[in-house]
Amino acid sequence: MEEFDIAIIGGGPAGIMAAIAISSDLNVVLLEKNSSLGKKLLITGGGRCNITNGKPIKKLLNSFHDKNFLKHSFYTFTNEMLLDLFRNKGLDFITEDNNRIFPETEKSLDVLNILKDYLSDITIKYNYNVSDIKKDGNFIINNDIIAKKVIIATGGATFSKTGSTGDGYLLTDNPLTNIKYALVPLVTKKDLSDIAGITLYEVIIKYKHFKISGDVLISHVGLTGPGILNISTEISRNADYNILKDADVKLNESLAIDLCPNFNQDELRFKFTNDFQDKGKTYIKNYLKYFLTNNFIPFFLEEAGIDGETQLSRINKKQKNKLVESLKNFKFEIIGFNKDLSHVTLGGIAIDNVNPKTMESTIMEDLYFAGEILEPVGPTGGYNLKIAFSTGYLAGLSASKKIKK
Known part of the structure; x- marks a missing residue:
């Protein structure tokens, strides 16, 4: 079996950002069921990638039913931090009506390519469908990968053509809310x-x-x-x-x-x-x-x-x-x-059983969740990518800090 410090399941915005947030001295694997990363990211904003919403954080949080849960992640990984990741690679942004922020090139592929560029030290396994996770001290994934920590960022159960089929919900014993259509x-x-x-x-x-x-x-x-x-x-x-x-x-x-x-x-x-x-x-x-x-x-x-x-x-x-x-x-x-x-999924892993300051499960230690697999959902206009990036970053950061080398 291959051994890793952290395994991230799901190569969408949340999973990618979790990988970026993890300390570079750790051994990380990103497991993606598709043949490429970020399939859903590519179609957001009509292919232009409405990457986030530019409202101040307090006003941004007021747009969510679950603002208390999201608050720590939003302040931990702010819009400025997100946009600076891309500005440092030469991509700037424009703001349109209702505070919607897009890359100045108006191409989601440019956003994805920069995100992938940050993953140069990460092991990525494509066409890898996780069907089983066990915990016996460490996590055992599909009986061929061992990891000290696991971050699940498999998305929701809508737009199945992008790989979001809801299979991530069944990988753990964390309780679920009802899974519904949104937007x-x-x-x-x-x-x-x-x-x-x-x-x-x-x-x-x-x-x-x-x-x-x-x-x-x-x-x-x-x-x-x-x-x-x-x-x-x-x-x-x-x-x-x-x-x-x-x-x-x-x-x-x-x-x-x-x-x-x-x-x-x-x-x-x-x-x-x-x-x-x-x-x-x-x-x-x-x-x-x-x-x-x-x-x-x-x-x-x-x-x-x-x-x-x-x-x-x-x-x-x-x-x-x-x-x-x-x-x-x-x-x-x-x-x-x-x-x-349906653009996104309403409901998912119940946030009552997830620590909002770390994204770690309160039911199983060393297990983290990020992105659309979680219960919260926001309106149109960059809010849901904001959830993905901020919860992904917090999950990666938190898992990274707990690793004892």
Whole structure:
């Protein structure tokens, strides 16, 4: 058997960063089931790699349900430390809307190549699928590798084409939460194929007590876009299912979209009252161009039950109230998730059994977790790569410190 100080399982962002954080005088092996590292990293940000979010740490943490768990790792490995790793190799960054940070080349491959460059002293085994871990003093992996410490960074259970199939959950006795889809497009009850491709810009999406601002893109099967992806995590959190057990998830939910967030209902009614008098001969289908994307108007009016050829002067009180309600609370019935496009996994190794100051299991000594295999998940915009890099770094640093040479 080959012997190592530390074995890292999973060659994604968390696993790579764990390897980078480990002291250079230690013997480390990185075990990757694919034929190359960072497959999921390459597709993040549409291939541009939204590497992190540039908010100050306190504001960044407020975007997570699990901020107390993530706090130590975020302060241990900050955004500046992360970006300096790349700047030291000649790659700088640009910041776009909502504090999203991208490499200036806008190529995720440039990010991955630099990360790989830091691994020159690390043993990497490709096409290595870990199926068994035992502990007898040291860890024994697949009966052919011995390691003093193990870091599991195998990712979640979504985007399986990148190797994230959930198999890492089964390698230890650490308890799991329910495993669910997150940042996932939604399937609607109504067929939206006739209006697929339309984007509703800067609207407010409402689900129960949650309100999220963002763009909504209408697809052939339902709704997607940044705003929908973020609200989908809350819908998923509210649903009772586990993707490791339930092959198909059926929902009976609804969400509402405020198509006119710059007006409240009273302001809209007042505006309609005046405009319907002043512009009485204008057809409602033309008038709504002031509020809605042009190619969305026919669908909107059909759902509201109003003929687009109706002149404003002929809109009655009931119709006016329906227009106001539809503009402020345009409803979609949600029946499922477009699971093949789920960006990340909600849930995983329960954080109640992981030390947030080290990422070490509180159930098994010398076992560490990092990245998406853990329970926390964040919104779109670089938050989830931030989790991966910071928890990975902390796990590597912590495991490194405990090794007695």
